[in-house]
Amino acid sequence: MRIRRIFALLVLASVVLAAASCSTQQSAESVTSAVQTTETSASSEDTTMSEQTKATTEQSIEAKAGAFDMVNKQVRLNSGYDMPIMGLGTYSLDHDTCVNSVKALLRNGGRLIDTAYMYGNEDAVGEGVRQAMEEYNIPREEIFVITKIYPSQFNEPEKAIDTALEKLDIGYIDMMLLHHPGAGDIDAYKAMEKYVAQGKIRSLGLSNWYVKELTDFLPKVSITPALVQNEIHPYYQEQDVVPFIQEKGIVVQCWYPLGGRGHTSELLNDGTISSIAEAHGVSSAQVILRWDLQRGIVVIPGSSNPDHIKENIDLFGFELSDEEMARINALDRNEKHDWY
Secondary structure, three states, X not given: OHHHHHHHHHHHHHXXXXXXXXXXXXXXXXXXXXXXXXXXXXXXXXXXXXXXXXXXXXXXXXXXXXXXXXXXXXXXXXXXXXXXXXXXXXXXXXXXXXXXXXXHHHHOXXXXXXXXXXXXXXXXXXXXXXXXXXXXXXXXXXXXXXXXXXXXXXXXXXHHHHHHHHHHOOOOEEEEEEOOOXXXXXXXXXXXXXXXXXXXXXXXXXXXXXHHHHHHHHHHOOOOOOEEEEEOEOOEOOOOHHHHHHOOOOEEEEEOOOOOOOOHHHHHOOHHHHHHHHHHOOOHHHHHHHHHHHOOEEEOOEOOOHHHHHHHOOOOOOOOOHHHHHHHHOOOOOOOOOOO
16 A cells, blocks of 8 residues: 555656656747747848838938038939039130149139040049149048040940049049930940949939930939039020929039120120129129029039139128029020030
């Protein structure tokens, strides 16, 4: 009887130990499962947060694209980079004149320079930039250089881009444009897109593209142009074209802002512009350039005169009223001064 009772107690103890072991194993499995679930959840959350952060960043860039910052004198491009809103055009400047003009701009606080293969002075622009960086202790990242490839180069775009990089010799190109529409322009632009991926070009754009050309061009490329550069001045205002471009988050920049060769004197002496300039105690050129800025248009007036270069970027000590803007708007003649 006593033996049977002892045996029963032993069996009962075995059952209790087995149950405890099973419970411990199940608890461990539960903990492991919980950890795995937490890790999976955290990983999923990290991925979601990463995607949300990326989306937010892209939305932020898109929201700011094209908005002028008059305090810092720059505009956010849809490429995510900031570009100065006033600078220097170098069309027709010979080598030494170009070097000195670039240095004059940079010495006086300007940071935007426009050149092109067809101007024949990319090497001079690069030389001026390098000298100014060394002499005035200006970081490369503060300087924004635009150049362009011409339709005659569209059949060998990689060669054209490499040539521009070599001539400028400033590390990278801030923005490259197609100079104007031509056979092979889509393929040339796609070649530039590859150089953006390589970090050799930061932003892309177009010059002399209008509503019809843009409507046809934009669906065929992967990177939306950050800028379109056209002839714009008070006698040729592109009042329909400018909003069309800006509504797409693309910045507008004007060449010939002062009317271009053979027309500058007439424009600067226009009675409406002269009277507004007198009222503000500034030059007619400054009034025209400020009018552009207040329309959200970047200006790159050309000059070889150091005093004029300095004056052309001194545009923030006055502001045109709505009435003055309207008076200049009324000067539009749809009068184009070049064939592009």
